[in-house]
Amino acid sequence: MTAALPMRAVVAQAGVTAVRLQPYSDSIPGALVAFVMVPVPAGSITMPTASGTETVAVPAFWIAKTEITWDIYDIFAFRLDVPREERPKLGVTVRPSRPYGAPDRGFGHAGYPAIGITAFAAEAFARWVSEKTGHTYRIATEAEWARAAEAAFGTTSPSPKRLVMVAWTAENAESQTHPVGQKAEDQIGAHDLLGNAGEWVTTADGGYALRGGSFRDAAAAVTLTSSVRQDPTWNQTDPQVPKSRWWLSDAAFPGIRLVRVP
Numbered sequence: 001m002t003a004a005l006p007m008r009a010v011v012a013q014a015g016v017t018a019v020r021l022q023p024y025s026d027s028i029p030g031a032l033v034a035f036v037m038v039p040v041p042a043g044s045i046t047m048p049t050a051s052g053t054e055t056v057a058v059p060a061f062w063i064a065k066t067e068i069t070w071d072i073y074d075i076f077a078f079r080l081d082v083p084r085e086e087r088p089k090l091g092v093t094v095r096p097s098r099p100y101g102a103p104d105r106g107f108g109h110a111g112y113p114a115i116g117i118t119a120f121a122a123e124a125f126a127r128w129v130s131e132k133t134g135h136t137y138r139i140a141t142e143a144e145w146a147r148a149a150e151a152a153f154g155t156t157s158p159s160p161k162r163l164v165m166v167a168w169t170a171e172n173a174e175s176q177t178h179p180v181g182q183k184a185e186d187q188i189g190a191h192d193l194l195g196n197a198g199e200w201v202t203t204a205d206g207g208y209a210l211r212g213g214s215f216r217d218a219a220a221a222v223t224l225t226s227s228v229r230q231d232p233t234w235n236q237t238d239p240q241v242p243k244s245r246w247w248l249s250d251a252a253f254p255g256i257r258l259v260r261v262p
Contacts, residue, residue: 021060021262023189028132030081033071037062037260038189040148047143047204058147061261063140066113066180066191067199068125068256070104073114076128077103077246096121096246100238105252111179113197113255119208119230120245122200122256129258140259142201142227145211148259149224152186152193157223167195169222173215177252194222197255214253230254 021039042060046053074080077096079087103116117125119139126138140148158166165184168177173195181191193199195217198210209229213222234251235243248254 021062023065024062026133026135028072028075028081028129031072031075033069035068035072035258036065037258038065040144040151040188043147043151045143045147045150047146049204056143058143059261061144061259063144063148063188063190064258065189066257067197068114068258069111069180070109070114071111072129073117073125073256076125077114081132092246094124097244099247100249103247105176107176107252108179111181113177113180113192115177115197115252115255116248117200117254117256118245118248119200119254121247122254125256126258135260137258137260139256140199140201140211142203142209142211144259145199145201146224148188148190149193149212152188152190153224154187157225158194160219163194163219163222167192167213167219167222168215169195169213169219170215170217171219175216177215193257194224194226198228198253199255199257210254216253 023036023038025034025036027034040061040063042058044055044057046055079090079095082090099116104112105116107115122139129137163169164172166186167183177196180196183191183195185191186193194212196215198214199212201209201211203209207229209227211227213226217226230251234248236250238244238249
């Protein structure tokens with residue numbers, strides 16, 4: 001298990017005491033896997049709106065170093081934190097229903113990003129992690145994700161040469177996800193913020209979008225502003241009525257990255 005790291009450092013400058021967020025690790029009690037959170041400094045981000053653009057001030061926060069992997073998501077999805085005889089009592093209202101096939105689509109499991117996950121499931125997972133750890137986690141707002149991306153890469157999207165170093169895209173991913181953390185770190189110490197699995201965020205209008213592009217997207221489309229909303233084709237072959245709110249039968253690319261606000 002990854003050793004715990006200090007979460008804050010007190011910094012004194014010109015007679016002013018400030019708190020600077022530090023990277024730290026967290027884990028699910030009883031599990032042998034941990035995840036690392038890295039700090040994103042406060043800043044302002046310009047976001048598009050229906051009437052133009054809006055400048056949003058984003059306070060400092062933490063974002064997960066990598067996308068959430070199956071190693072952690074399996075504990076939630078398959079009730080591995082609950083005694084076997086108690087698992088059926090949870091039902092599909094609080095934990096995912098069984099997927100129809102291999103949830104990893106055969107791409108790989110240990111160390112690979114959890115995929116095919118709805119926004120509803122991503123939010124439920126974040127609440128579960130919060131309950132287990134005692135820290136409040138959630139998925140990012142669109143402004144927070146944009147701020148993290150800007151801090152990671154600057155105000156413009158990475159050059160084609162840099163993108164090859166940091167992202168799995170249609171040109172190099174061979175039509176599948178890859179284990180998290182194989183590509184180079186960005187400037188905030190995160191991996192795969194662009195490419196690999198798309199990452200659910202909440203939008204200003206109360207909806208959800210995927211940011212960062214994914215392994216299926218052409219490199220030219222994997223940018224700091226890449227954003228896509230779910231459409232019916234993502235769950236087209238799901239035979240349930242209503243369709244599953246946990247799994248996406250026809251979309252192997254949506255994943256999860258957690259954030260935490262101090």
